[in-house]
Amino acid sequence: MREHEKVNILMVDDQPGKLVTYEAILNELGENLIKARSGKEALDHLLRTDIAIVLMDVSMPELDGFELADMIRQHPRFQKIAIIFISAVHLTDLDRLNAYQRGAVDYISVPVVPELLRAKVRVFADLHRKTHQLETLNRDLRSLSARLLAMQDEERRRIARDLHDSIGPLIAALSMNNGLLAQQTKKLGPEVADVLQQNNQLVEQLSKETRTISHLLHPPLLDEIGLLPAIKMFAEGFAERSSVKVSVELSPVIGRLPPNVEISVFRIVQECLTNVYRHSGSKTAYIKIAPSQEKLLTVQVCDEGKGMPRTNGVPASPGSNHGVGLSGMRERLRELGGTLEIQSSENGTTVIAAVPVTKPMVKNV
Amino acid sequence: MRTRFLIVDDSELVRKSLRTVLQANPDWEICGEAADGETAVALFRELHPNIVILDFQMRGINGIETARRMSEVAPAVPIVLFTQHASPDLERHAREAGIRSVVSKTNAFPMVGMIEALLGPADSEPAATGSAGSGKGHAE
Numbered sequence: 001m002r003e004h005e006k007v008n009i010l011m012v013d014d015q016p017g018k019l020v021t022y023e024a025i026l027n028e029l030g031e032n033l034i035k036a037r038s039g040k041e042a043l044d045h046l047l048r049t050d051i052a053i054v055l056m057d058v059s060m061p062e063l064d065g066f067e068l069a070d071m072i073r074q075h076p077r078f079q080k081i082a083i084i085f086i087s088a089v090h091l092t093d094l095d096r097l098n099a100y101q102r103g104a105v106d107y108i109s110v111p112v113v114p115e116l117l118r119a120k121v122r123v124f125a126d127l128h129r130k131t132h133q134l135e136t137l138n139r140d141l142r143s144l145s146a147r148l149l150a151m152q153d154e155e156r157r158r159i160a161r162d163l164h165d166s167i168g169p170l171i172a173a174l175s176m177n178n179g180l181l182a183q184q185t186k187k188l189g190p191e192v193a194d195v196l197q198q199n200n201q202l203v204e205q206l207s208k209e210t211r212t213i214s215h216l217l218h219p220p221l222l223d224e225i226g227l228l229p230a231i232k233m234f235a236e237g238f239a240e241r242s243s244v245k246v247s248v249e250l251s252p253v254i255g256r257l258p259p260n261v262e263i264s265v266f267r268i269v270q271e272c273l274t275n276v277y278r279h280s281g282s283k284t285a286y287i288k289i290a291p292s293q294e295k296l297l298t299v300q301v302c303d304e305g306k307g308m309p310r311t312n313g314v315p316a317s318p319g320s321n322h323g324v325g326l327s328g329m330r331e332r333l334r335e336l337g338g339t340l341e342i343q344s345s346e347n348g349t350t351v352i353a354a355v356p357v358t359k360p361m362v363k364n365v
Numbered sequence: 366m367r368t369r370f371l372i373v374d375d376s377e378l379v380r381k382s383l384r385t386v387l388q389a390n391p392d393w394e395i396c397g398e399a400a401d402g403e404t405a406v407a408l409f410r411e412l413h414p415n416i417v418i419l420d421f422q423m424r425g426i427n428g429i430e431t432a433r434r435m436s437e438v439a440p441a442v443p444i445v446l447f448t449q450h451a452s453p454d455l456e457r458h459a460r461e462a463g464i465r466s467v468v469s470k471t472n473a474f475p476m477v478g479m480i481e482a483l484l485g486p487a488d489s490e491p492a493a494t495g496s497a498g499s500g501k502g503h504a505e
Contacts, residue, residue, distance in 0.1 A: 164422060168449045169376035172470035176382040179474035180389065207471035211449065220450050224427045229454035236452075 007052035007125045008032045012042040012068070013086075014060045022055060022086075025114040031125055039063025043071065051081055052128035053121060058087040058099070069102040080131065082124040086112060146335045149328065153218075153263050160218035163210060171207045178203060212237065219266060227262040228254060228289070231269055235287060242277045244285050251290035254297065257357055264332040265289070265299055265355060271325050272301035272351050280305025280349060292354065299353040308344040329353065368484060369396035371414035373405040373431065374447070375423045379470070383418060383447075386477065402431035409435045414442065416484065418476075419464070421448035421455070429462045436463030443483045445476070 009031050011022045019035045026033055034049065036042040039060055045051065054072065058065035065085055072078045085099045088110035099107045106120055178200050185193045214220070215237060222230035228250045239246040257265075269287055276285045282305030292298040326342070329351075333340050338355040372383050372395055380398050387393050397412045399405035401423050409417065417435060421428035432444045443465045448455065451469040459467050465483055468476045 164449065165376070168470070169374075169378040172376075172379050172447075172449070172473065173382040175471050176386050176473045179477075180386060182474060183389075204471060207449070211471075220422055221452070221455060224422060225429065225455065225458050229452075229458065232454050233452050 005129065006030065006032045007128050008034055008049050009053045009055065009121065009125065010034045010036060010042060010045055010049075010051045012036045012039065012054060012056035012060070012065070014038060014057065018057065018086075021112075022117075025112070025117055026055075026121055029118060029122055029125065031121075039065075039068040039071075042068060046072065046075075046078060046081075051078075053082045053084065053124050055084045055086060055121065058085050058090050058095075066098060066102055069099070069104060073103045080128070082106075082128065084108060084120065084124070086110065086117075142331070142334065145331050149332060149335075150260075153267070157218040157223075160214045160220070163214045163217070164220065167210050171203060171210065174203045175200075175207070212241070216270075222262055222266055223259070226256050227265055230262075230266055231287065231289065234266070234270060235273070238273050238277075242273075244273075244277055244283060246273070246285045246287065249286070249288040249290070253291065254289065257297070261297075261336060261355060261357060264336055265297070265353070267332060268299060268329050268351075268353050269301060271329055275325055275349075276301070276303040276305065279308075282306075282348060295357050295359070297355045297357055299355065300350060302348060302350040304348040307346050307349055308342070367392050367394045368415045369394055369412070371395075371397045371399070371405065371408055371412060371417045373399045373402070373417065373423075373428070374420040375400045376420075379420070379447075382473075386473070387418075387480075390477070402426035402428065402434075405431050406434045406438075409442075410438055413439075416480065417442060417444045418447050418480075419444055421446055421450055429458055429464070432459065432464045433462040445480065445483070447473075447476070 009026060009029075011019055011026075011033060013019050013022070014037055016037065019037070023033050023035065031052075034045055034051075036045055040063060042054070042056070043063075046054075054068075056065045056068065060068075063071075065087075069083050069085075072081060072083065083102070083104045084106045085104050086108045087095070091109050096107045105124065108117060108120070178196065181188075181196055182200070185196070188196065215234065219230040219234055221233055231250065232248055235246045235248050238244070256262075269289075273285060273287075276282050280303045282303035284304050286300075286302045288298075288300040288302075290298060326340075330340050333353055333355065336355050338353060341352040341354075343350045343352070370387055370393060372380055372387075374380050374383065377400075380400075384395055387395060396414050397408040399408050402425050405417075405419070408414075417432075419428045419431060423431075426434075428446050428448065432446065435442065435444060440463060444463060446455075446459045446464045446467045447470055448467065449470045451467050456467045466479050468479060
């Protein structure tokens with residue numbers, strides 16, 4: 001919906017004269033005015049059109065205003081409609097309360113002051129337009145963020161591949177050449193043999209560094225043999241680099257999963273372990289990946305650290321204090337239709353991600 | 366009879382280094398080279414090598430899948446996975462695919478000894494090459 005796009009206003013009254021009056025009052029707003037002579041006719045319009053505001057009489061034959069409001073509120077698509085009651089009778093506080101409990105945003109008594117009604121309706125029309133615009137922007141942002149995450153994954157995969165293809169063979173060749181030279185050590189003087197030995201160590205160090213960078217960018221085992229070996233290998237490397245003791249429990253029934261699920265679960269575990277290392281102060285971490293239902297994979301990462309920062313007694317909203325980490329996880333999970341739960345106390349944090357998978361998990365590797 | 370190697374790696378540089386290392390042994394020869402798994406399986410069927418040195422991460426099918434296909438043709442022929450990604454998990458998958466040994470590319474020196482062990486004392490005898498290179502090993 002664009003900034004000045006018209007919204008639909010539904011006016012419901014069993015008396016045609018009143019509908020004409022409302023129309024005259026609201027005409028100058030420049031919105032689309034729709035008239036309905038009964039509750040039933042109003043429902044027909046609601047089902048066919050995107051209505052922003054319902055302006056309705058309380059007393060109508062058959063379906064009265066309160067009953068219609070109940071029906072509107074029960075429908076998920078109609079939750080955001082602003083209902084304004086107009087009534088010549090039913091003017092006690094109890095009637096008004098009744099209306100507000102049914103989700104009305106206003107209760108106007110007759111005689112209607114035209115300027116007042118117009119002003120009120122204008123506020124809700126603008127609110128509807130802005131809400132709609134925000135929803136559209138939000139959707140755009142989500143889709144942009146999902147695309148960015150996917151592009152980031154792809155870029156990391158490409159750089160890891162480039163490292164593998166360019167530096168990997170050079171290291172392998174160096175290592176083999178050194179091996180050949182090492183066979184000739186008797187012909188070399190002790191000093192040269194010593195330099196050769198140092199070179200060997202340098203090659204090994206170079207290889208290790210390259211491997212770490214490449215594995216952090218994109219784990220090679222993920223594409224080739226699947227999620228679980230990749231997680232195990234990453235956890236081992238992480239434990240070695242961070243001195244955090246990591247235990248891993250992976251259900252053997254999980255076979256290959258769709259590539260987008262595998263990379264997302266891997267990144268979630270990677271992010272969790274990074275948080276354990278950077279923020280928790282925990283010396284241990286525990287990773288469990290297992291199906292909790294036939295088509296639902298549960299990924300759990302726990303630590304025994306100091307817990308997440310708390311605001312008013314509850315863990316701070318994900319993303320607010322932890323950079324893009326937790327909100328990135330949420331975005332990944334949202335894309336997969338999954339959920340993220342965080343339990344945090346001074347005794348540690350547990351992150352639980354639930355990821356739906358389309359096929360039942362059966363090991364096929 | 367010399368032991369015939371098939372070497373499979375997508376890097377020309379790695380294949381060249383492998384040639385240098387392997388040909389240092391006068392009893393060993395390179396009978397074929399491939400830069401990807403599919404070509405390697407075709408050469409394996411055609412050339413009947415006695416041993417295969419196989420890269421893991423390549424374009425197309427990876428080393429494990431390549432080994433699996435080769436093992437279906439001639440399970441007796443030893444296959445050595447030569448990789449930058451050696452790990453216990455990869456080793457387990459490799460063994461399930463019929464790979465006898467996993468050697469790290471970054472520490473290639475033990476490879477020669479490992480190959481000698483794989484070929485066994487019968488290396489100099491036709492028996493080892495016979496079991497792999499004969500019609501029995503390479504049922505087609």
